[in-house]
Amino acid sequence: MSSTSNKGFLCMVLHAHLPYVFHPEYDYFLEENWFYEALTETYIPLLEMFYRLLNDRIKFGITISLSPVLIEMLNNPLLKKRYIRHLERLIDLSEKEIYRTRHDKSYNVLSRMYHRKFKKIHNLYCDTYKKDVIGIFKTIGETGNIHIITTAATHAFLPIFSSIPQIVKAQIEIGVKNHAKTFGKKPAGIWIPECGFMPGYDYYLSEQDLKFFYLDTSGILNAKPSPVFKVYSPIKCPSGIIAFGRDDETSKQVWSSIGGYPGDHAYRDFYRDIGYDVDNIYIKDFLKPFGARTFTGIKYYRVTGSEKKEPYNIDKAISKASEHARHFVSQRNKQIDCxxxxxxxxxxxxxxxxTELLGHWWFEGPDWLEFVIRLIDKGNYCFRMITTHEYTSEYGNKINFSCEPSMSSWGEKGFNNVWVNDSNDYACRHLIRTAERMLYLIKKYPNARGIMKRVLNQAARELLLSQHSDWTFLIKTGTAREYAKKRFQEHIYRFNRLYSEIMTDNIDISWLEDIEYKDNIFKEIDYRVFDK
Structure with a gap:
């Protein structure tokens, strides 16, 4: 990796997470497609890209957080089988599309592109990766070019539980243990969900021997005392753990669909998908298992910038991604020099x-990232890429500025109103009430065995699944609102029913077995993890 002089560092962090969507009671389930889409459009393309870079002996440094929930889904045997079935159905559909678009070259070339892509993904997943995506992440991580960290167990928005520290601690501890079980060693760092932080939470992280975490810009800028170097040098929290502050400028350039790169008119339009665009009779066989229109991943239009969309041109889009990569690297060079x-x-x-921004929402995102890495490697720039772990290992003992970060999140303006607002704040009382009941059960049954331990462990799973930040986020944004409401209500109901059956000593074994089958996350869970 060449550079004119090393004046600074670019720490690129990708946070990979999806809500736990697994419905073994159905042969097909619409929302499971979220997982399949992320595999097809983001995770596997990124792994493929990392291998290209390694084969070309290009050194890079990217930190990736893999949520425990995502790890559980990636390792789920039934979801693996269903994903292969999903790919095979896409291959069949894209073959039909090649025939349907045979008289229109601009669309036919895209049909063929998708057909090649789906077959390639199928080959990589089944034959090259042996259906072990986590294993491939681990292998690449061992090269030092990516560093894998964890996040909270079920991606709870932790500020909601500031009055019940046992919940915050348990979410963190389960995340750490899940990572250690998966990768054979404890994580060095953690991504706190939604960057949701409250003063004092750094002690909970430090208790798990974590060395670093990340804060939203506002959490650093509003810290006490105010950091001299703003977000451009990590801070040391009162507990001694190191916090890195998110840079606003790089966020806007890549995140924003309006002023950022993904909104460029040359890029593929996410929403114009044949699952909605083509005649219902033509696509009914693909849609039939879901009972509704849905995304297929086959999209023929570019953003365009007007209501009348124009055909997508892959060559022009990739050229634009290269242009945006040059702009991004040039801006980082100027920024770091300044x-x-x-x-x-x-x-x-x-x-x-x-992470899902790259490939899923922004189709050309993985290409853009590869261009960025290759440019930094071969160009004469004043900075280098570095993983957060590498930075803390090399320079952590030189971080002397100590301050207490403020309450913050990476929601709008750094506040919490995305996850707690008029549309979803009713969830808070249920989250708090069930958490209190869980703590009561632990006190009442500190050393449960047999069937009682099974019930308490399942109650812990239902509690954790109700705490997803995704549910209140989806309710707020209106995306899959009814599904999010239903999932939240189901887990709260299941927990409360278990609580009632425990308190009345009237355990319904057949019902317990049913929800153990449906909500089988964290099989090694011990309900006493909340007793901290």
């Missing part, structure tokens, strides 16, 4: 994104 001269330090620019 910060170096202003603060007289080697600044750290922390660029954090949801």
């Amino acid at each position: 910060l170096f001269n202003k603060f007289k330090i080697k600044p750290v620019v922390t660029a954090a994104y949801d």
